[in-house]
Amino acid sequence: MPFITQGKTNIKYILIVVVLAVIAGGGILGYQYWWIGKENKEQGETEVIDKMINKLLPAGFEKWAAEYSNYSADLNEDNLQEIIITSIYPMVKESWSERAYLVIATLLNEKGDYKKIADFYFDQGMTKDEKEIFNLRFGGAPTVSVETDINDDGWKEMGASWPLSAVDPMGSGRGHAFLSLDLSTREINYLKIRNKEGEIAPAIFKAGFDYSENTYLTTNIKTSDIDKNGKWEVIEINQWQKLSEPDKKIKEESWEANVYEWDGSLFSYNRELSSSGLGVWPGWEHGE
Ligand SMILES: [Ca+2]
Ligand SMILES: [Ca+2]
Ligand SMILES: [Ca+2]
Secondary structure (H helix, E strand, C coil): CHHHHHHHHHHHHHHHHHHHHHHHHHHHHHHHHHHHHHHHHHHHHHHHHHHHHHHHCCCCCCCCCCEEEECCCCCCCCCCCEEEEEEECCCECCCEECCEEEEEEEECCCCCCEEEEEEEECCCCCCHHHHHHCCCCECCCCEEEECCCCCCCCCCCEEEEEECCCCCHHHHCEEEEEEEEECCCCEEEECEEECCCCCEEECEEEEEEEEECCEEEEEEEEEECCCCCCCCEEEEEEEEEEECCCCCCEEEEEEEEEEEEECCCCEEECHHHHHCCHHHCCCCCCCC
């Protein structure tokens, strides 16, 4: 009897082991199928978007340099998620491109057919001098993120960011721009700033790192409602670090903030916010 009991136990045990093995094996297989399926799907999506890029970029813009990001929302309420694609003109001296392009479109099918919602040339309406002033040099296609509805028209604004040089991205920094999309007119435009001198300009900023005359200059750009009053600010922080001779140690640090507050139609330089203690504002860390 004990033998039989033991035998029964053994069979039970074996059954349990077999059942567990089947569950585990099935799970692993299922996971593999799910994972492989997901990878194939992503691969497929990339191929379809590549087809779309081939079809929709205007002549002259580089297909290989194209960047894209999916909008997380259905902007024009047609039940399809939008895709934002950017690209650049061929590089000058393999270092920068003089033109960049952005298009928002919806993918219609697997052949890469699309519906264009709005598009934008970063240099549209600008003279050659203005392009220089606003650092319109592109070391790569801009990457785009969807920000908040800064101008309160119901559509979210976009932030675009690009390396200023393909060769030395650390030394020459990045360009940042704030773009508004108006779906009623299908127009994309720069948001505007009024600078310290009272001049109105597109909201394009240069961030990064410079070195000259024994001084490091680091510039950071950030958007935030720093004083929590419902109006958004663009904050430009310049930090200077002077080095001593001959040991090149930092001997002196100084910093300056330029704060541009949204005034209902543009970001306007705000002396009061600029000179108040940025370090005490929540979410801001000096030198971040
Ligand atoms: Ca849509
Ligand atoms: Ca808006
Ligand atoms: Ca504010």
